[in-house]
Structures are given as structure tokens and as C-alpha cells.
Amino acid sequence: MHPRLQLGASVRPLNFTVRDRVRLVASLLASASILAAGAAIAKCSSASTSDRFSEAGTVVLVEITGARDGPVPWPYGLSKGALPGRLLTVRVVKSWKGSLHPDDIIYGWTQARRTEDSYPYTDIGTQIIVFSYPREISACNTAPPDRLNEVSKELDAIVQGKMPDAAPNNRWRGP
Numbered sequence: 001m002h003p004r005l006q007l008g009a010s011v012r013p014l015n016f017t018v019r020d021r022v023r024l025v026a027s028l029l030a031s032a033s034i035l036a037a038g039a040a041i042a043k044c045s046s047a048s049t050s051d052r053f054s055e056a057g058t059v060v061l062v063e064i065t066g067a068r069d070g071p072v073p074w075p076y077g078l079s080k081g082a083l084p085g086r087l088l089t090v091r092v093v094k095s096w097k098g099s100l101h102p103d104d105i106i107y108g109w110t111q112a113r114r115t116e117d118s119y120p121y122t123d124i125g126t127q128i129i130v131f132s133y134p135r136e137i138s139a140c141n142t143a144p145p146d147r148l149n150e151v152s153k154e155l156d157a158i159v160q161g162k163m164p165d166a167a168p169n170n171r172w173r174g175p
Contacts, residue, residue, distance in 0.1 A: 050158055052131045055131075056097065056132055057133065058100060058130070058131075058134070059096040059129070060094065060095045060096070060098065060134060061094040061095075062093060062127070063128075064090055064122060064123065064126045064127075065091050066124065067089070067122045068086070069085075070085065070086070070087040070109075073136070075117055075136065083111055086110050087109050088107070089107055090107075090108060091103060091104070092106070097159070108134050109136060110137045110138060111138070117140050119138055119139055120145070121145055129151050130142050
């Protein structure tokens with residue numbers, strides 16, 4: 001008689017045990033992803049315009065001049081291949097901070113709408129205020145679409161020195 005088949009010994013097929021472990025690991029990864037996403041969203045939504053301005057190296061208003069579906073990189077600098085998304089061509093309309101100037105053209109992207117941090121409006125002509133170099137455009141590094149005018153006025157006030165954390169070397173030089 002085989003030693004594992006003795007009385008009182010529990011017999012579990014190997015594939016059942018592996019399946020249980022895979023389910024456990026998948027559940028843990030899904031839970032961690034949800035928790036991390038919630039933390040990222042909460043952090044993004046709680047920063048003021050002046051805080052976002054002071055932390056960003058580039059702050060620009062861009063307009064989408066071209067958009068098409070295509071593969072885009074993973075968010076947060078992860079190197080895991082490609083995700084579905086929108087490939088964007090944007091033109092700088094106004095620059096409050098950084099090295100970009102009006103009429104500069106940038107090629108960028110956002111993840112597909114069902115991805116947690118994707119930017120929801122990618123139609124040609126859409127204007128977006130981006131608080132980073134505008135390659136990866138996400139909900140986290142942009143001004144809320146319904147507050148563009150308000151945020152633009154706040155940025156103008158910061159750059160013109162009417163707000164306490166304005167940086168005098170970052171003044172907008174318009175056309």
C-alpha cells in the first residue's frame with residue numbers, strides 16, 4: 001500500500017492545491033490593486049492648484065489636435081507591455097511653467113476609458129490643463145475638465161505673483 005493512502009491520511013490532488021494557491025494570490029493582487037488605486041485617486045483629488053503648481057515641473061494648457069485608438073504604455077512607469085488606449089497629438093496653447101511654448105507639438109497618450117486613471121475626454125479640440133510634461137495624460141495629472149476656466153485663472157494669479165507661492169522665474173510669456 002502506498003504511504004499516502006494509509007488510513008487517516010488526507011488525499012488532495014496536486015492540481016486542486018495549485019488552483020487554491022493561484023486563487024489566493026489572484027485575490028491578494030486584486031485587493032492590493034484596488035487599495036493602491038483608491039490611495040492614488042484620493043491623493044490626486046486632494047491637492048490644491050497652488051500645491052500642484054509648485055510640485056510640477058511643467059504646467060501647460062494643451063489642445064488635442066489628433067487622436068486614435070492604439071497600444072499605450074502602462075501607467076506609473078510599469079514596464080509590462082502595452083494596454084489599450086488613445087494615442088494623442090496635442091498642441092501647447094499656454095504655458096505657465098516649464099520649457100514648453102505655445103504651438104509646441106507633443107505626442108502623448110491616455111489609457112482606455114475603462115482604466116482607472118485615464119483621461120475621459122479625448123475628442124479633437126478638447127483642451128486640457130496638465131500638471132506634468134504632457135506625454136501621459138491621466139485624470140491624476142490634469143485639472144478637472146469642468147474647472148478649466150477656474151484653474152486657468154488660479155494659475156494666472158500664481159504666475160503673476162498674486163498668490164504667496166508664485167515663482168517669479170516662471171512667468172508666462174504669451175504670444
